[in-house]
Amino acid sequence: MRISQHEALQQFITYIQLEKNYSALTSEAYQQDLQEFFSFLKQEQVTTLEEVEYVHARLFVTQLYNEEKARATISRKISSIRSFFRFLNREFQLNDASFQSLYHPKKESRLPRFFYEEELKMLFEANEGETPKEKRELAILELLYATGIRVSELTSIQLKDVDFSLSILRVMGKGRKERYVPFGQFAHEALQLYVTDARPILMKKQQHDSLFVNMRGEPLTARGVRYILNEMVKKTELTTTIYPHMIRHTFATHLLNQGADLRTVQELLGHASLSSTQVYTHVTKEHLRNTYMNAHPRA
Structure with missing residues (x-):
């Protein structure tokens, strides 16, 4: 079954809000992450979700590193992509095996800033x-x-x-x-x-x-x-x-x-x-x- 990116995203956001009880702020962050990924896919001339492969996810992550995004930000975007394709696998039998292989960057060992x-x-x-x-x-x-x-x-x-x-x-x-x-x-x-x-x-x-x-x-x-x-x-x-x-x-x-x-x-x-x-x-x-x-x- 073929589904558009827009429709898949809307169903995913509804799922995390109603079934996972994610807050509006968290849902918005997921949506922004995935829309950014979709924009990248468009640049790569990938027009359907069925065409997306592991190499596209890796190239996207590489682009984030090149843009010098914080490791925590990259890790969150990886989690967003993984969760989205896990949902697509469950609902539409879309293969998500490649996305489970994406690894998270090591966390920066900075101490939280605080006031004395x-x-x-x-x-x-x-x-x-x-x-x-x-x-x-x-x-x-x-x-x-x-x-x-x-x-x-x-x-x-x-x-x-x-x-x-x-x-x-x-x-x-x-x-x-x-x-x-x-x-x-x-x-x-x-x-x-x-x-x-x-x-x-x-x-x-x-x-x-x-x-x-x-x-x-x-x-x-x-x-x-x-x-x-x-x-x-x-x-x-x-x-x-x-x-x-x-x-x-x-x-x-x-x-x-x-x-x-x-x-x-x-x-x-x-x-x-x-x-x-x-x-x-x-x-x-x-x-x-x-x-x-x-x-x-x-x-």
């Missing part, structure tokens, strides 16, 4: 304020650091997901997996101030239950969060570029440095595998030195 406690203190202090906008931004920063949630999880929070009496946040993670994450006093105060004083003003005439909103009262997007965080850094003497996952890295690093066990951090981060959490087992130089000085008999 002094840097984070500067960030908090520089962004205190009394306007609705400032109260919203501080609440976002406090909640990200207090919980380590992903930016996609932050923007999907509804008012009903926040339990102020227990200081617990209901989070819908990857694969529509639900978890509950506690937050501390600083986040509690900043969040309550935002909800009672700032959000009603920012909402204007909008009617929805999204916790965080933009200056027009509409639900805040992931792009909006990235912009807000970068504007917050500009108010400090820090020279780093901030991104939402950097706060997540900081959350995990600080917990582990203070003695939290790996399984607890895994649960808080919503990682399906412990190996995903182990990347955070690096420690700061100060923590390493202090532990050594306190523990070694001849230090």
Whole structure:
């Protein structure tokens, strides 16, 4: 049975959304990866999916290396192609054996970037304020650091997901997996101030239950969060570029440095595998030195 690239892609996206419970962001990433692969096939004058062979996939990967794409990006695109052709094999009996032979590049052994406690203190202090906008931004920063949630999880929070009496946040993670994450006093105060004083003003005439909103009262997007965080850094003497996952890295690093066990951090981060959490087992130089000085008999 012959099927067009467009129709196959649409059926695949429907499959990963409905049956695999992939988020909208993940589905969009798969779609972009596969559309990029289709564009490459067009350049190679391959017009049908039945014509695609292992050599085409290898040439595509080679092109990605030539474009100096990050290894993680290349690995994700390989996964997208493999999953797509596995789906075609299941649904349309298209041979996918060649694509299972594609190997992933070795991961770069870079440690996650994070803030030291002094840097984070500067960030908090520089962004205190009394306007609705400032109260919203501080609440976002406090909640990200207090919980380590992903930016996609932050923007999907509804008012009903926040339990102020227990200081617990209901989070819908990857694969529509639900978890509950506690937050501390600083986040509690900043969040309550935002909800009672700032959000009603920012909402204007909008009617929805999204916790965080933009200056027009509409639900805040992931792009909006990235912009807000970068504007917050500009108010400090820090020279780093901030991104939402950097706060997540900081959350995990600080917990582990203070003695939290790996399984607890895994649960808080919503990682399906412990190996995903182990990347955070690096420690700061100060923590390493202090532990050594306190523990070694001849230090």
